[in-house]
Amino acid sequence: MCTCLLSFDPSSAVPVLLVGVRDEYADRLWDPPAAHWPDRPGLLGGRDRQAGGTWLAVDPAAPRAACVLNGCGVDAPAEGRLSRGDLPLRAAEHGTPDGLELSRLDPFHLVCAEPDRVRVWTWTGQDLTERSLEPGVHLVVNTGLDATCPGPTAIPQTALDGIRARLAHFRPRLEAAARPEPKDGPAAEAWGDWLPLAEGDGLDPADPRALLHRHLTDTGRVFATTSVSLVALGPTGVRYDFSGRPGDPSAWTTVLG
DSSP states (O other): OOOOEEEETTSSSSSSSEEEEEEEEHHHHHHEEOOOTSSSSTEEEETTTTTOOSSSEEEEETTEEEEEESSSSOOOSSTOOOGGGGHHHHHHSSSSOOOOOGSSSOOOOEEEEEEEEEEEEEESSOOEEEEEOOOOOEEEEEEEEOOOSOOOOOOOOHHHHHHHHHHHOOOOHHHSSSOOOOOOOOHHHHHTTTTHTTTTTTTTTTSSTSSOOOOEEEEEEEEEEEEEEEEEEEEEEEEEEEEEETTTTGGGGEEEO
């Protein structure tokens, strides 16, 4: 996942609104959100078939949601490297990423949201930091919370410029949009002004500001936005919507709500 858009308002009936955008190679197979993990029957999320983990997990009973993004820093040694896809499962289940050998993980940003608090852990390959978010609108990308990269990065300058342009475009629009309190009904009705933003705000995938991406890499593989998740957390319930065809308004399905 390459972008997490989040609004935290403890005074709202629905304190947490989260948009999780996953960018991945288009030929990397995955399964849509469901209870895929028999050892964690209470968790819902999409499953990456290659590694078996997920990019975003929801525990409706907690309620809690967690998502992971690739980070900046020093990669783990290839021998013994673990998938980061277990991080959202651990965080959604327990509220922390404790229990994993960090030295075997590549850099990451892990967002864990509950109705009364939102935390972000960042691992650079050398240091782990934890930050609690204040109420407001927050954007987490591969270069960190609000694009403040805490470690060395090999991300090309053009990509860094694109990340900053994306934040500059979407932050004021999220702040200006009427904040929904998703409950019943189809996604468009439940999410209101937020849904067009989650669908890319009409930007072309080639636009540097684009939230939804699609391009051909130097190796001939397509790298694209493969899914978008919408999660709303309230003290008495969870709303979870999912699209496996980003940008297509007819593709939204309600996983929970």
